[in-house]
């Protein structure tokens with residue numbers, strides 16, 4: 171299996187170092203006779219059905235699929251590979267960690283680090299979102315676990331969301347509960363999905379919705395028994411793939427471009443905002459207290 175280390179070029183001419191060993195070459199991955207392929211990387215599993223043109227990305231960053239810089243680096247590379255390979259028209263996002271879709275941003279990347287690290291981290295978060303939100307592929311989120319904050323954003327950036335019917339799997343932008351503020355583009359995506367009034371309510375209170383509430387407010391499109399999440403995602407995907415690509419892609423772009431452009435035109439300012447916000451003593455303290463509470467929950 172090939173081991174590749176290199177540099178990943180991000181927008182605005184910036185680079186993010188691809189840490190040695192994070193990407194184990196897809197080219198060397200198993201290729202079945204039935205059109206199934208499996209890419210192997212450490213934190214992101216990619217399974218694909220070449221005949222159907224559908225790939226599935228499974229987040230595999232235990233214990234909670236937090237969006238660490240290493241995870242994001244691998245994820246962006248996988249997305250790019252799939253996006254550039256015209257075999258794939260549809261992508262299902264799901265989790266390999268039982269009970270957790272994604273715990274959102276990795277709080278350890280936002281605590282006790284230097285300013286350059288915060289900037290690098292935020293650029294990777296922006297890049298991930300832009301790639302997801304503007305993907306030419308049909309994206310279906312098969313949400314098989316809890317999905318707070320950044321995890322919710324990943325789901326909201328898909329074209330369709332199927333959530334497992336388990337009251338423990340709550341989804342929403344809960345940033346205010348951590349004493350932080352959802353960035354404007356998180357807010358924009360939420361407004362686009364559930365409307366202004368519901369988004370204002372949810373954002374101010376940091377609401378995490380149980381499946382039936384999430385369905386009611388329009389945050390997800392379907393709630394199904396846990397063992398039917400993947401099969402439902404697949405049948406939704408088949409429906410969406412029946413639409414001619416060019417027409418669907420242009421329509422998607424027409425609906426999403428303004429929201430994405432809003433970030434693209436002020437990426438650097440957004441990074442500076444994040445860096446100065448997160449490095450404040452008061453914010454560092456809030457994040458540390460929150461992390462400590464998470465740790466103590468077990469004892």
Ligand SMILES: CCCCC/C=C\C/C=C\C/C=C/C(=O)SCCNC(=O)CCNC(=O)[C@H](O)C(C)(C)COP(=O)(O)OP(=O)(O)OC[C@H]1O[C@@H](n2cnc3c(N)ncnc32)[C@H](O)[C@@H]1OP(=O)(O)O
Pocket residue numbers: 233234236270272273274275276277278316318319320321344345348350351352353443444447448461464465466467468
């Ligand atoms: C005005 C200018 C504004 C500019 C913008 C500025 C700032 C905003 C920036 C960003 C927006 C932020 C977005 C985010 O995504 S913040 C992250 C929010 N996430 C959460 O609140 C989730 C927290 N986690 C949980 O609720 C639970 O862990 C869970 C996901 C429901 C799972 O519960 P479970 O009981 O299964 O696991 P544990 O709680 O025991 O956790 C296991 C282990 O993981 C650690 N952990 C959990 N979540 C995170 C995380 N997000 N980052 C890092 N680590 C996490 C937890 O501490 C445990 O660790 P341990 O060492 O004790 O094993």
